[in-house]
Amino acid sequence: MALRHYTLDFNLSAPDCPTTVHGLQSIFQEQEMTETVHDTEGHGYLATFIGKNGRLVILRVTALGLLTIDLQCCEGDNIVQVENLLNTLEEKLRSLLHGNIKRVKRLPALTRGAAVDRYWPTADGRLVEYDIDRVVYDEDSAYQNIKIMHSRQFGNILILNGDVNLAESDLPYTQAIMGRGKENYAGKEVLILGGGDGGILAEAVKLKPKMITMVEIDQMVIDGCRTHMRKACGSVLDNLKGECYQVLVEDCVPVLKKYVEEGKTFDYVINDLTAVPISTAPEEDSTWEFLQLILDLSIKVLRPTGKYFTQGNSANLTETLALYEEQLGRLSCPVDFSKEVVCVPSYMELWVFYTIWKK
Amino acid sequence: MALRHYTLDFNLSAPDCPTTVHGLQSIFQEQEMTETVHDTEGHGYLATFIGKNGRLVILRVTALGLLTIDLQCCEGDNIVQVENLLNTLEEKLRSLLHGNIKRVKRLPALTRGAAVDRYWPTADGRLVEYDIDRVVYDEDSAYQNIKIMHSRQFGNILILNGDVNLAESDLPYTQAIMGRGKENYAGKEVLILGGGDGGILAEAVKLKPKMITMVEIDQMVIDGCRTHMRKACGSVLDNLKGECYQVLVEDCVPVLKKYVEEGKTFDYVINDLTAVPISTAPEEDSTWEFLQLILDLSIKVLRPTGKYFTQGNSANLTETLALYEEQLGRLSCPVDFSKEVVCVPSYMELWVFYTIWKK
Structure with a gap:
């Protein structure tokens, strides 16, 4: 056709x-x-x-x-x-x-109109054609459209609501969002928000942390990635519980609120939510307000010496990045941050990652 | 228009x-x-x-x-x-x-038809739009069209005859084609074929080699890059001679032949010629035969313990890569090789690099 x-x-x-x-x-x-x-x-x-x-x-x-x-x-x-x-x-x-x-x-x-769609524009709005040769998985969950497509060079690529999330080639993404090589995870308590592809979890368990809790809302992302993204997640999603980790299939907002209430804290909080995060009960109007809510709750569950890691956006979206940095100045707890520009193979654009800590 | x-x-x-x-x-x-x-x-x-x-x-x-x-x-x-x-x-x-x-x-x-052309297809033939916002340099030399264009994320990009060669963001290219981190350049004699952008030369001089000889045919590439690609070449192209290097603005084929005749040899030969190399007097019919000539001469000037480094091609061009590897089996001196797949930021595709040595 x-x-x-x-x-x-x-x-x-x-x-x-x-x-x-x-x-x-x-x-x-x-x-x-x-x-x-x-x-x-x-x-x-x-x-x-x-x-x-x-x-x-x-x-x-x-x-x-x-x-x-x-x-x-x-x-x-x-x-x-x-x-x-x-x-x-x-x-x-x-x-x-x-x-x-x-x-x-x-x-x-x-x-145009091909069964296998090869065009997935970058976050900064450029037209790029991928070397995608087949659709591996294509389902609508209660939260989003989930596609896993096969690229000859990048392996399988997870695409959520049309946004390239992670390919099997994208270890640089996972390393960047974990502060890998800069942080010592041994014996630490780690909270992953989102991360349903299992990439971060798979890398983090190798570093002998005390305990990792991952909170992913979408069981179908986990299921699709467990089967089709094994170069990223290994076998870590085969069970929702392991020796040093647990996966909660839940909306992270109520979980974070519960942790705040209980006074539970973490050494590392890794925000791997999609650029426009999903909530089962968004109490706030805009994406920005929702991002702020997540940030505020995350910083509250962060130990004084802890680090909060998150992806920013395309290095070219300087206004969006500036707005985010402004937001960091308005948190209930004052924070400092550093950022890093990383080449994530399947993104076709340079990507900014943030490390945030309490002042 | x-x-x-x-x-x-x-x-x-x-x-x-x-x-x-x-x-x-x-x-x-x-x-x-x-x-x-x-x-x-x-x-x-x-x-x-x-x-x-x-x-x-x-x-x-x-x-x-x-x-x-x-x-x-x-x-x-x-x-x-x-x-x-x-x-x-x-x-x-x-x-x-x-x-x-x-x-x-x-x-x-x-x-379509814009003064600043943002579309530079990949080697494997995919349509990609770059974030190019201005033309910095655009000249025809005796050998090729030389463009240097500014990308918001990659810095200036050198484009020779329509092929993206190197951007200021592309240190991973330079490191890969030098075996950086795997080889000890201190006190070594190095020959660079091509490399007019100065990227390899700039990195190599930092490693305290005994002497680097670079043979680049196109003075205009050197001139354009000296002015506009300084994040790649630093000040190394400001002079064609330095403490531990010399740049010969010549066709590398006669230079290689002279070295073979004189019995001059090198520890490292780095082939940074364009994918379709240029000669002032090509004695051979096809690109493949020309590539073979360069390879054969290069191996002849390589010391027994030396390494020959070169870029291959897009990781997706498996047939082209297989042909090249076949060619490696037909050299006058038997060789072994290893290869590595590298993400070069401005390439928008994974790229294969070869290390070749005498058996």
């Missing part, structure tokens, strides 16, 4: 048009494509060409000298033939426009 | 059409867009809508149930208005198609 969509663009030195465009007609005639020239009310030239099997070419020349070709075909079409047509158009245009070309740009074809 | 090109796709559960499409007409009428319905000879529905200021909408519904919208506008158009139009179309379609939608996908807009 998918379409392949090719683009081919010529930046011209000087606006050009009718002669060039006529030079292409024999190519379209050979392809038995039906031409329609449109009235653009003075905004350049526009023609569409409809061919066999749903092939479609759109040829535009803007008044300012950009010539664009869009070529769409069905996924089952003869790709060699289609790419040859585009090659022929490119060669012909290069010769017709000779001396009037500033740049030619031909992008890898977009695949 | 650029165009923004938005796409919005609906995968439908069951083929749908005329009623849906008519439901959109009032929106296009409000926008004073002129409709043309095309004869697709039975291949679904196709209509184009031409509006003010060069706005163009293409609405397709394929026979197999993919509804696609393309919306193009000029770069100087009112982006808020244009995105509102797309929002309105999306909302209307969501309500018209209610219950018949399998997936909705809206990608970040493509920018």
Whole structure:
């Protein structure tokens, strides 16, 4: 059912048009494509060409000298033939426009509507195509859409509500959000908020802590990752209880409140909630207020010498990061923080991580 | 002169059409867009809508149930208005198609023909958009097109003939191609082939080698990087000669041949030539034969205990990598090799590096 969509663009030195465009007609005639020239009310030239099997070419020349070709075909079409047509158009245009070309740009074809969706934009809004070749898991839980997709280079990737969360290649994420290499976990008490992919838990148990409590709201994330993200979680999710850990399948907000009430504290609190966290009973209006609530409760259960670790966001989202840092200044308990920019392989963008501690 | 090109796709559960499409007409009428319905000879529905200021909408519904919208506008158009139009179309379609939608996908807009080109496909042919905000340097040398472009997150990026070579963020590339952390450079003699960005040279001089000789063919790469890639090269390119290094601005092939003749040898040979290397007098037909020539000469100037380091290619280009490894078995001197997969921040794909030594 998918379409392949090719683009081919010529930046011209000087606006050009009718002669060039006529030079292409024999190519379209050979392809038995039906031409329609449109009235653009003075905004350049526009023609569409409809061919066999749903092939479609759109040829535009803007008044300012950009010539664009869009070529769409069905996924089952003869790709060699289609790419040859585009090659022929490119060669012909290069010769017709000779001396009037500033740049030619031909992008890898977009695949639209494919069963396996390869396009997962970055947090800073850029278009990136992943080398995803199959859908491993795709379910809606009570909280979110959970996809696990296979990437040739990154292994399986967990995608929650369209956001790339963690790939099996992403140990740098897990290490960054744990302060790995900087902190001594031996004998410590650790609280993980979220973390349903099991990546942090799997790394943390290796460090011989006294006890890790992980609070993940979504059993289906745990189930999907236990089966399909084993390079990240190992066998740690096979049981919700181990020698030095327990997994509570619960909303972390009431759990945190209970800990505050009981006076229970931790050496490390690791916030691995999704960028827009989920709550069963959000008492606050906005994401920001919810983030603040989590932060405030987390700092309350943190020992005086403890550390709170969390992901920030894309290094490019400087305003969002600044807002977060502002928020850190408004907690009920004064804190200091440091941050680190890390390259997480599957993210296709640099990511900021925070370490926060009580002043 | 650029165009923004938005796409919005609906995968439908069951083929749908005329009623849906008519439901959109009032929106296009409000926008004073002129409709043309095309004869697709039975291949679904196709209509184009031409509006003010060069706005163009293409609405397709394929026979197999993919509804696609393309919306193009000029770069100087009112982006808020244009995105509102797309929002309105999306909302209307969501309500018209209610219950018949399998997936909705809206990608970040493509920018076509822009002065600052943000699209640099990966070696394995995927479409990726970089956060490039300005062109820092753009010149044609006698050998290649040299671009240095500024990325918000990666710093300046060197792009040779359209291939991303190195960004200021890419210390992991330099470390991988030097065997950094695994090799002791102190007192050693080092030969760098290519490496005009100065990244390897800058790192290597810190390790107190006896002498580094770098052979780079393109003075303009050196000049561009000395000025604009200082986070990678530091001040090492300010002079072509230093206490423990010399830079020869020459084709490396005759230099290697001379070294072979003279019996000159090195502890480390680092091949940092571009994936498709340049020669002033290629004696061999194909890239592969040229690569083989470089390899053979390099191994000849390598001491028995020496190491030859080189980049391979994208981890996904398994066939290319296999061919290279086959080639390693056909050298005049038998060699062994190891390889490593590394995440180079600006590459947007995992990259393979080789270490090769004489058996």
